[in-house]
Amino acid sequence: MSEPLLQRVTVLGATGSIGMSTLDVIARHPDRFEAFALTANVQVERLFDLCMRFSPRFAVLTDPAAADQLSHRLGMEGSRTVVLSGAAALVEVAAHPEVDAVMAAIVGAAGLVPTLAAARSGKRVLLANKEALVLSGRLFMDAVAASGAKLLPIDSEHNAVFQALPHDYARDANSRGVRRILLTASGGPFREWAVETLEGVTPEQACAHPNWVMGRKISVDSATMMNKGLEVIEAHWLFGVAPEAIEVVVHPQSVIHSLVDYFDGSVLAQLGNPDMRTPIAHALAYPDRIDSGVRPLDLFEIARLDFQRPDFARFPCLALAYDALRVGGAAAAVLNAANEEAVGAFLDGRLGFRCIADVISASMDRAEGLSVDSIEAVIDTDARARAIARSAILERQTAR
Ligand code: NAD
Ligand code: MG
Secondary structure, three states, X not given: OOOOOXXXXXXXXXXXXXXXXXXXXXXXXXXXXXXXXXXXXXXXXHXXXXXXXXXXXXXXXXXXXXXXXXXXXHHHOOOOOEEEEOHHHHHHHHHOOOOOEEEEOOOOHHHHHXXXXXXXXOOEEEEOOHHHHHHHHHHHHHHHHHHOOXXXXXXXXXXXXHHHOOOOXXXXXXXXXXXXXXXXXXXXOOXXXXXXXXXXXXXXXXXOOXXXXXXXXXXXXXXXXXXXXXXXXXXXXXXXXXXXXXXXXXXXXXOEEEEEEEOOOOEEEEEOOOOOHHHHHHHHHOOOOOOXXXXXXXXXXXXXXXXXXXXXXXXXXXXXXXXXXXXXXOHHHHHHHHHHHHHHHHHOOOOOOOHHHHHHHHHHHHOOOOOOOOHHHHHHHHHHHHHHHHHHHHHHHHHO
Protein backbone atom coordinates (compact mmCIF):
# COMPACT_ATOMS: atom_id res chain seq x y z
CA MET A 1 0.00 0.00 0.00
CA SER A 2 1.40 3.41 -0.98
CA GLU A 3 2.00 6.04 1.70
CA PRO A 4 -1.28 8.01 1.77
CA LEU A 5 -1.15 11.74 1.15
CA LEU A 6 -3.11 14.08 3.38
CA GLN A 7 -6.44 14.82 1.69
CA ARG A 8 -8.09 18.18 2.29
CA VAL A 9 -11.83 17.67 2.48
CA THR A 10 -14.73 20.10 2.10
CA VAL A 11 -17.87 18.81 3.78
CA LEU A 12 -20.99 20.39 2.25
CA GLY A 13 -23.81 19.84 4.77
CA ALA A 14 -21.41 19.17 7.66
CA THR A 15 -24.10 19.49 10.36
CA GLY A 16 -26.39 16.85 8.83
CA SER A 17 -26.54 13.12 9.36
CA ILE A 18 -24.07 12.31 6.56
CA GLY A 19 -21.88 15.32 7.37
CA MET A 20 -21.50 14.26 11.01
CA SER A 21 -20.74 10.65 10.05
CA THR A 22 -18.11 11.92 7.60
CA LEU A 23 -16.43 13.97 10.32
CA ASP A 24 -16.51 10.95 12.62
CA VAL A 25 -14.49 8.99 10.04
CA ILE A 26 -12.16 11.93 9.34
CA ALA A 27 -11.46 12.29 13.08
CA ARG A 28 -10.27 8.66 13.20
CA HIS A 29 -7.59 9.35 10.59
CA PRO A 30 -5.89 12.70 11.20
CA ASP A 31 -2.87 11.43 9.24
CA ARG A 32 -4.98 11.00 6.09
CA PHE A 33 -7.73 13.64 6.16
CA GLU A 34 -8.07 17.27 7.12
CA ALA A 35 -11.36 19.20 7.23
CA PHE A 36 -10.71 22.16 4.93
CA ALA A 37 -14.20 23.70 4.85
CA LEU A 38 -17.42 22.89 6.69
CA THR A 39 -20.80 24.22 5.56
CA ALA A 40 -24.36 24.33 6.88
CA ASN A 41 -27.58 26.15 6.21
CA VAL A 42 -28.47 27.93 9.47
CA GLN A 43 -27.23 25.78 12.39
CA VAL A 44 -24.82 28.14 14.19
CA GLU A 45 -24.46 26.08 17.37
CA ARG A 46 -23.58 22.84 15.69
CA LEU A 47 -21.21 24.40 13.18
CA PHE A 48 -19.52 26.32 15.99
CA ASP A 49 -18.84 23.06 17.85
CA LEU A 50 -17.48 21.45 14.67
CA CYS A 51 -15.21 24.43 13.98
CA MET A 52 -13.80 24.25 17.50
CA ARG A 53 -13.14 20.55 17.04
CA PHE A 54 -11.79 20.47 13.48
CA SER A 55 -10.36 24.01 12.97
CA PRO A 56 -11.26 24.16 9.28
CA ARG A 57 -9.82 26.93 7.08
CA PHE A 58 -13.39 27.99 6.12
CA ALA A 59 -16.88 27.69 7.60
CA VAL A 60 -19.88 28.62 5.48
CA LEU A 61 -23.44 29.31 6.56
CA THR A 62 -25.93 30.01 3.79
CA ASP A 63 -27.78 32.47 5.99
CA PRO A 64 -25.85 35.78 6.42
CA ALA A 65 -27.24 36.58 9.90
CA ALA A 66 -26.27 33.10 11.10
CA ALA A 67 -22.80 33.59 9.58
CA ASP A 68 -22.37 36.85 11.53
CA GLN A 69 -23.25 35.05 14.77
CA LEU A 70 -20.81 32.24 14.03
CA SER A 71 -18.05 34.65 13.12
CA HIS A 72 -18.59 36.55 16.37
CA ARG A 73 -18.55 33.40 18.50
CA LEU A 74 -15.45 32.00 16.82
CA GLY A 75 -13.71 35.38 17.16
CA MET A 76 -14.31 35.30 20.93
CA GLU A 77 -12.53 31.93 21.06
CA GLY A 78 -9.55 33.15 19.03
CA SER A 79 -10.37 30.74 16.19
CA ARG A 80 -8.65 31.32 12.83
CA THR A 81 -11.50 29.80 10.80
CA VAL A 82 -12.73 32.25 8.15
CA VAL A 83 -16.55 32.48 8.07
CA LEU A 84 -18.28 33.04 4.74
CA SER A 85 -21.95 33.21 3.79
CA GLY A 86 -24.25 32.76 0.84
CA ALA A 87 -24.60 30.36 -2.08
CA ALA A 88 -21.48 31.69 -3.86
CA ALA A 89 -19.35 30.76 -0.85
CA LEU A 90 -20.52 27.14 -1.13
CA VAL A 91 -19.18 27.08 -4.68
CA GLU A 92 -15.95 28.73 -3.58
CA VAL A 93 -15.16 26.07 -0.96
CA ALA A 94 -16.28 23.23 -3.26
CA ALA A 95 -14.02 24.34 -6.10
CA HIS A 96 -11.12 25.76 -4.05
CA PRO A 97 -7.77 24.82 -5.64
CA GLU A 98 -6.42 23.43 -2.35
CA VAL A 99 -9.34 21.01 -1.90
CA ASP A 100 -8.84 17.36 -2.82
CA ALA A 101 -12.20 15.84 -1.94
CA VAL A 102 -15.73 17.20 -1.55
CA MET A 103 -18.40 15.39 0.45
CA ALA A 104 -21.66 16.48 -1.22
CA ALA A 105 -24.10 16.05 1.67
CA ILE A 106 -26.47 19.00 1.37
CA VAL A 107 -30.04 17.72 1.17
CA GLY A 108 -32.09 18.41 -1.95
CA ALA A 109 -31.72 20.64 -4.99
CA ALA A 110 -29.94 23.25 -2.82
CA GLY A 111 -26.84 21.07 -3.22
CA LEU A 112 -26.86 21.10 -7.01
CA VAL A 113 -24.69 24.11 -7.79
CA PRO A 114 -21.84 23.47 -5.31
CA THR A 115 -21.84 19.74 -6.11
CA LEU A 116 -21.59 20.48 -9.81
CA ALA A 117 -18.82 22.99 -9.08
CA ALA A 118 -16.83 20.22 -7.36
CA ALA A 119 -17.38 17.95 -10.37
CA ARG A 120 -16.31 20.66 -12.81
CA SER A 121 -13.15 21.34 -10.79
CA GLY A 122 -12.01 17.73 -11.05
CA LYS A 123 -12.28 16.91 -7.34
CA ARG A 124 -12.81 13.54 -5.74
CA VAL A 125 -16.58 13.92 -5.41
CA LEU A 126 -18.21 11.85 -2.67
CA LEU A 127 -21.83 11.96 -3.73
CA ALA A 128 -24.51 11.65 -1.05
CA ASN A 129 -26.74 14.38 -2.52
CA LYS A 130 -28.69 12.11 -4.90
CA GLU A 131 -31.17 14.88 -5.73
CA ALA A 132 -28.38 16.80 -7.56
CA LEU A 133 -27.81 13.83 -9.87
CA VAL A 134 -31.54 13.20 -10.39
CA LEU A 135 -31.99 16.83 -11.42
CA SER A 136 -29.03 17.15 -13.74
CA GLY A 137 -27.98 13.56 -14.62
CA ARG A 138 -26.47 13.98 -18.07
CA LEU A 139 -25.01 17.42 -17.35
CA PHE A 140 -23.42 16.16 -14.13
CA MET A 141 -21.94 13.00 -15.66
CA ASP A 142 -20.60 15.04 -18.61
CA ALA A 143 -18.96 17.47 -16.18
CA VAL A 144 -17.29 14.56 -14.36
CA ALA A 145 -16.02 13.11 -17.64
CA ALA A 146 -14.75 16.47 -18.92
CA SER A 147 -12.84 17.42 -15.76
CA GLY A 148 -11.56 13.96 -14.84
CA ALA A 149 -13.23 14.19 -11.43
CA LYS A 150 -13.36 10.93 -9.46
CA LEU A 151 -16.99 10.26 -8.62
CA LEU A 152 -17.58 7.91 -5.66
CA PRO A 153 -21.13 7.06 -4.55
CA ILE A 154 -21.98 7.42 -0.86
CA ASP A 155 -25.57 6.21 -1.04
CA SER A 156 -25.15 2.77 0.54
CA GLU A 157 -26.81 0.94 -2.38
CA HIS A 158 -24.70 2.63 -5.05
CA ASN A 159 -21.56 2.29 -3.01
CA ALA A 160 -22.34 -1.44 -2.77
CA VAL A 161 -22.88 -1.68 -6.54
CA PHE A 162 -19.65 0.24 -7.14
CA GLN A 163 -17.83 -2.29 -4.96
CA ALA A 164 -19.43 -5.25 -6.81
CA LEU A 165 -18.59 -3.93 -10.30
CA PRO A 166 -15.18 -4.47 -11.98
CA HIS A 167 -12.78 -1.80 -10.67
CA ASP A 168 -12.25 -0.38 -14.19
CA TYR A 169 -15.99 -0.35 -14.98
CA ALA A 170 -16.81 2.59 -17.27
CA ARG A 171 -20.60 2.92 -17.48
CA ASP A 172 -21.01 0.14 -20.07
CA ALA A 173 -22.91 -2.75 -18.51
CA ASN A 174 -23.12 -5.00 -21.57
CA SER A 175 -19.42 -5.01 -22.32
CA ARG A 176 -18.72 -6.10 -18.75
CA GLY A 177 -21.33 -8.85 -18.56
CA VAL A 178 -23.73 -7.10 -16.20
CA ARG A 179 -27.31 -8.37 -16.55
CA ARG A 180 -29.03 -6.42 -13.80
CA ILE A 181 -28.41 -4.17 -10.88
CA LEU A 182 -30.44 -5.16 -7.82
CA LEU A 183 -31.05 -2.27 -5.43
CA THR A 184 -32.15 -3.39 -1.99
CA ALA A 185 -34.76 -1.41 -0.03
CA SER A 186 -35.81 -1.78 3.59
CA GLY A 187 -39.41 -0.92 2.69
CA GLY A 188 -39.41 1.80 5.38
CA PRO A 189 -41.63 1.96 8.47
CA PHE A 190 -44.93 1.33 6.61
CA ARG A 191 -44.03 -1.84 4.74
CA GLU A 192 -46.65 -3.87 6.57
CA TRP A 193 -49.27 -1.22 7.46
CA ALA A 194 -52.73 -1.54 5.93
CA VAL A 195 -52.85 0.91 2.99
CA GLU A 196 -56.03 2.61 4.34
CA THR A 197 -54.24 3.59 7.55
CA LEU A 198 -51.45 5.44 5.73
CA GLU A 199 -53.39 8.68 5.15
CA GLY A 200 -53.30 9.47 8.86
CA VAL A 201 -49.58 8.94 9.50
CA THR A 202 -47.68 11.75 11.21
CA PRO A 203 -44.24 13.17 10.33
CA GLU A 204 -42.86 11.51 13.49
CA GLN A 205 -44.11 8.09 12.39
CA ALA A 206 -42.73 8.61 8.88
CA CYS A 207 -39.32 9.67 10.23
CA ALA A 208 -38.97 6.64 12.53
CA HIS A 209 -37.00 4.46 10.14
CA PRO A 210 -36.52 0.85 11.30
CA ASN A 211 -32.81 0.53 10.34
CA TRP A 212 -31.22 3.92 9.60
CA VAL A 213 -31.03 7.27 11.44
CA MET A 214 -31.20 9.98 8.76
CA GLY A 215 -32.31 13.54 8.02
CA ARG A 216 -36.07 14.17 7.93
CA LYS A 217 -36.43 14.62 4.18
CA ILE A 218 -34.76 11.33 3.25
CA SER A 219 -36.64 9.60 6.09
CA VAL A 220 -39.98 10.61 4.53
CA ASP A 221 -38.62 9.57 1.12
CA SER A 222 -37.86 6.15 2.59
CA ALA A 223 -41.38 5.89 3.98
CA THR A 224 -42.94 6.64 0.55
CA MET A 225 -40.17 4.65 -1.19
CA MET A 226 -39.47 7.73 -3.33
CA ASN A 227 -35.98 7.36 -1.91
CA LYS A 228 -35.65 4.07 -3.82
CA GLY A 229 -37.18 5.74 -6.89
CA LEU A 230 -34.56 8.50 -6.76
CA GLU A 231 -31.93 5.78 -6.30
CA VAL A 232 -33.11 3.95 -9.45
CA ILE A 233 -32.53 7.19 -11.38
CA GLU A 234 -29.21 7.69 -9.58
CA ALA A 235 -28.10 4.16 -10.56
CA HIS A 236 -29.02 4.79 -14.18
CA TRP A 237 -26.72 7.82 -14.35
CA LEU A 238 -23.88 6.46 -12.23
CA PHE A 239 -23.60 3.08 -13.92
CA GLY A 240 -25.06 3.65 -17.42
CA VAL A 241 -27.71 0.93 -16.99
CA ALA A 242 -31.17 1.00 -18.65
CA PRO A 243 -34.27 1.30 -16.42
CA GLU A 244 -35.34 -2.30 -17.28
CA ALA A 245 -32.03 -3.59 -15.91
CA ILE A 246 -32.45 -1.92 -12.51
CA GLU A 247 -34.61 -3.93 -10.12
CA VAL A 248 -35.71 -3.10 -6.59
CA VAL A 249 -35.67 -5.88 -4.01
CA VAL A 250 -37.28 -5.29 -0.62
CA HIS A 251 -34.92 -6.64 2.04
CA PRO A 252 -36.14 -5.61 5.51
CA GLN A 253 -32.88 -6.33 7.39
CA SER A 254 -30.79 -3.79 5.35
CA VAL A 255 -27.73 -6.04 5.59
CA ILE A 256 -27.19 -6.63 1.87
CA HIS A 257 -26.73 -3.10 0.56
CA SER A 258 -27.18 -4.05 -3.13
CA LEU A 259 -26.13 -6.62 -5.74
CA VAL A 260 -24.86 -6.97 -9.31
CA ASP A 261 -26.21 -9.89 -11.39
CA TYR A 262 -23.80 -11.02 -14.16
CA PHE A 263 -24.60 -13.00 -17.34
CA ASP A 264 -22.69 -16.03 -16.12
CA GLY A 265 -25.09 -16.41 -13.19
CA SER A 266 -22.80 -14.85 -10.59
CA VAL A 267 -24.45 -12.39 -8.25
CA LEU A 268 -22.06 -10.20 -6.25
CA ALA A 269 -23.29 -8.40 -3.16
CA GLN A 270 -21.86 -6.11 -0.51
CA LEU A 271 -22.97 -6.73 3.09
CA GLY A 272 -22.48 -4.85 6.31
CA ASN A 273 -24.22 -3.35 9.31
CA PRO A 274 -26.49 -0.45 8.29
CA ASP A 275 -24.13 2.41 9.17
CA MET A 276 -23.23 5.11 6.63
CA ARG A 277 -19.67 5.31 7.94
CA THR A 278 -18.87 2.20 5.85
CA PRO A 279 -19.58 3.75 2.43
CA ILE A 280 -18.12 7.06 3.64
CA ALA A 281 -14.83 5.44 4.73
CA HIS A 282 -14.74 3.40 1.53
CA ALA A 283 -15.12 6.49 -0.66
CA LEU A 284 -12.77 8.67 1.38
CA ALA A 285 -9.91 6.16 1.26
CA TYR A 286 -10.63 4.39 -2.05
CA PRO A 287 -8.89 2.23 -3.18
CA ASP A 288 -7.50 1.66 0.33
CA ARG A 289 -9.57 0.24 3.20
CA ILE A 290 -9.58 2.03 6.54
CA ASP A 291 -11.29 1.63 9.89
CA SER A 292 -14.71 3.33 9.91
CA GLY A 293 -15.79 2.64 13.49
CA VAL A 294 -18.57 0.34 12.24
CA ARG A 295 -19.19 -2.83 14.22
CA PRO A 296 -18.17 -6.04 12.41
CA LEU A 297 -21.10 -7.90 10.87
CA ASP A 298 -22.29 -10.84 12.95
CA LEU A 299 -24.16 -13.21 10.62
CA PHE A 300 -25.13 -15.49 13.51
CA GLU A 301 -26.84 -12.62 15.25
CA ILE A 302 -28.72 -11.72 12.04
CA ALA A 303 -29.55 -15.39 11.37
CA ARG A 304 -31.78 -14.76 8.35
CA LEU A 305 -32.15 -12.50 5.34
CA ASP A 306 -35.56 -11.95 3.68
CA PHE A 307 -36.50 -10.68 0.23
CA GLN A 308 -39.81 -9.50 -1.24
CA ARG A 309 -41.05 -7.87 -4.45
CA PRO A 310 -41.84 -4.17 -4.06
CA ASP A 311 -45.54 -3.34 -3.80
CA PHE A 312 -46.06 -0.61 -6.43
CA ALA A 313 -49.69 -0.07 -5.36
CA ARG A 314 -48.70 0.68 -1.77
CA PHE A 315 -45.73 2.80 -2.92
CA PRO A 316 -46.87 4.75 -6.02
CA CYS A 317 -43.82 7.05 -5.76
CA LEU A 318 -41.58 4.18 -6.84
CA ALA A 319 -43.62 3.70 -10.03
CA LEU A 320 -43.56 7.46 -10.69
CA ALA A 321 -39.76 7.48 -10.55
CA TYR A 322 -39.51 4.62 -13.09
CA ASP A 323 -41.95 6.57 -15.30
CA ALA A 324 -39.81 9.70 -15.07
CA LEU A 325 -36.70 7.77 -16.03
CA ARG A 326 -38.41 6.17 -19.04
CA VAL A 327 -39.87 9.51 -20.22
CA GLY A 328 -36.46 11.17 -19.92
CA GLY A 329 -35.78 14.87 -20.56
CA ALA A 330 -36.85 17.06 -17.65
CA ALA A 331 -39.25 14.49 -16.14
CA ALA A 332 -36.89 13.41 -13.35
CA ALA A 333 -36.17 17.04 -12.43
CA VAL A 334 -39.92 17.70 -12.18
CA LEU A 335 -40.40 14.55 -10.09
CA ASN A 336 -37.64 15.65 -7.72
CA ALA A 337 -38.85 19.25 -7.35
CA ALA A 338 -42.47 18.19 -6.77
CA ASN A 339 -41.31 15.61 -4.24
CA GLU A 340 -39.27 18.18 -2.29
CA GLU A 341 -42.25 20.53 -2.13
CA ALA A 342 -44.69 17.76 -1.19
CA VAL A 343 -42.41 16.32 1.51
CA GLY A 344 -41.87 19.83 2.92
CA ALA A 345 -45.66 20.32 3.06
CA PHE A 346 -46.14 16.92 4.72
CA LEU A 347 -43.48 17.70 7.35
CA ASP A 348 -45.22 21.05 8.05
CA GLY A 349 -48.59 19.33 8.48
CA ARG A 350 -50.02 20.90 5.30
CA LEU A 351 -50.39 17.71 3.24
CA GLY A 352 -51.49 14.15 3.98
CA PHE A 353 -48.97 11.35 3.54
CA ARG A 354 -50.76 9.68 0.65
CA CYS A 355 -51.19 13.00 -1.16
CA ILE A 356 -47.40 13.23 -1.65
CA ALA A 357 -47.64 10.87 -4.64
CA ASP A 358 -50.74 12.67 -5.99
CA VAL A 359 -48.93 16.02 -5.99
CA ILE A 360 -45.95 14.55 -7.82
CA SER A 361 -48.11 12.80 -10.39
CA ALA A 362 -50.20 15.95 -11.02
CA SER A 363 -47.01 18.04 -11.37
CA MET A 364 -45.54 15.61 -13.90
CA ASP A 365 -48.76 15.74 -15.92
CA ARG A 366 -48.89 19.54 -15.90
CA ALA A 367 -45.22 20.39 -16.53
CA GLU A 368 -44.55 21.07 -20.20
CA GLY A 369 -41.73 22.35 -22.39
CA LEU A 370 -39.06 22.21 -19.64
CA SER A 371 -35.39 21.49 -20.30
CA VAL A 372 -32.35 20.24 -18.40
CA ASP A 373 -29.77 20.98 -21.10
CA SER A 374 -27.77 23.55 -19.16
CA ILE A 375 -27.34 24.45 -15.51
CA GLU A 376 -29.49 27.55 -16.04
CA ALA A 377 -32.23 25.39 -17.60
CA VAL A 378 -32.06 22.93 -14.69
CA ILE A 379 -32.43 25.73 -12.13
CA ASP A 380 -35.33 27.22 -14.10
CA THR A 381 -37.04 23.83 -14.47
CA ASP A 382 -36.64 23.17 -10.74
CA ALA A 383 -38.25 26.56 -9.92
CA ARG A 384 -41.13 26.10 -12.36
CA ALA A 385 -41.86 22.56 -11.21
CA ARG A 386 -41.92 23.76 -7.60
CA ALA A 387 -44.48 26.44 -8.49
CA ILE A 388 -46.66 23.82 -10.20
CA ALA A 389 -46.33 21.51 -7.19
CA ARG A 390 -47.19 24.30 -4.75
CA SER A 391 -50.45 24.98 -6.55
CA ALA A 392 -51.22 21.24 -6.57
CA ILE A 393 -50.61 21.22 -2.79
CA LEU A 394 -52.92 24.25 -2.29
CA GLU A 395 -55.70 22.53 -4.23
CA ARG A 396 -55.48 19.55 -1.90
CA GLN A 397 -55.46 21.78 1.19
CA THR A 398 -58.62 23.57 0.12
CA ALA A 399 -60.22 20.20 -0.69
CA ARG A 400 -59.56 18.89 2.84
P1 NAD B 1 -29.73 16.27 6.90
O1 NAD B 1 -31.03 16.97 6.82
O2 NAD B 1 -29.38 15.53 8.14
O3 NAD B 1 -28.55 17.34 6.63
C1 NAD B 1 -28.62 18.24 5.56
C2 NAD B 1 -27.42 19.18 5.57
O4 NAD B 1 -27.60 20.11 4.47
C3 NAD B 1 -27.30 20.04 6.83
O5 NAD B 1 -25.94 20.26 7.12
C4 NAD B 1 -27.97 21.36 6.45
O6 NAD B 1 -27.46 22.46 7.17
C5 NAD B 1 -27.61 21.45 4.98
N1 NAD B 1 -28.61 22.20 4.22
C6 NAD B 1 -29.96 22.01 4.23
N2 NAD B 1 -30.57 22.89 3.41
C7 NAD B 1 -29.59 23.66 2.88
C8 NAD B 1 -29.61 24.76 1.97
N3 NAD B 1 -30.73 25.26 1.46
N4 NAD B 1 -28.41 25.30 1.63
C9 NAD B 1 -27.26 24.84 2.15
N5 NAD B 1 -27.19 23.80 3.01
C10 NAD B 1 -28.35 23.21 3.37
O7 NAD B 1 -29.67 15.30 5.63
P2 NAD B 1 -28.88 13.91 5.48
O8 NAD B 1 -29.74 12.81 5.96
O9 NAD B 1 -27.48 14.04 5.98
O10 NAD B 1 -28.85 13.78 3.89
C11 NAD B 1 -27.97 14.55 3.09
C12 NAD B 1 -27.98 14.01 1.67
O11 NAD B 1 -27.45 12.69 1.69
C13 NAD B 1 -29.38 13.89 1.06
O12 NAD B 1 -29.31 14.19 -0.31
C14 NAD B 1 -29.73 12.43 1.26
O13 NAD B 1 -30.62 11.94 0.26
C15 NAD B 1 -28.37 11.78 1.12
N6 NAD B 1 -28.26 10.48 1.81
C16 NAD B 1 -28.40 10.43 3.16
C17 NAD B 1 -28.31 9.22 3.83
C18 NAD B 1 -28.41 9.13 5.33
O14 NAD B 1 -28.22 8.05 5.88
N7 NAD B 1 -28.70 10.20 6.04
C19 NAD B 1 -28.08 8.05 3.10
C20 NAD B 1 -27.94 8.14 1.71
C21 NAD B 1 -28.02 9.36 1.09
MG1 MG C 1 -29.72 4.71 -0.03
